[in-house]
Amino acid sequence: MVRGIVKFIVYAVVIAILCGIMEYLNNRNNTSKDPGQSEVNYVVRMPAALKYVYLVMFLLGIFLFCVFLFFYLKGNPTVTIGHLRFALIFATIGLAVMIWAQQWRVVVNGTQMEIHKLFHQAKVVSVYEIQYVEVGKKDQLSLYGADNSRLVTIDGLSDNYDRFRKLLRQCGKVN
16 A cells, blocks of 8 residues: 555656656747747747646646645545546646647748657748648638648647748738
């Protein structure tokens, strides 16, 4: 029984350390606050609010884990191992979405785009190689490449969305 509790505590500490490392790496290499950005060179990122919502989800999961662990160790019969598992799974989902939101970006340099997705290699595409752009509900932009496969979808709330849409408009890809 003690071994199982120690395993849960170690897991909680590991994901908390992972969150701290990801936050450090994101703040160290934060190109969204880079003064070198201009109308020609910039980075399109997920909305910052998304990352913070899932950071709160992660912190709430860790807080719940601590509360459930306290009551579990006090011998409260209504708190079970299932509560501890739920809290850790909740925190892990928050951490996973935070990592995904930090890794996804489109780096624009003139008319060249470098598309970064989670678990994919970076793909370099020229704006002129885009076959067509589909504007969806809520102004999301879906870009399609030469083989009519979707390259990337950019939400209307993304950082630098207006700059990117202006570029597409100048190149005649969207109205």
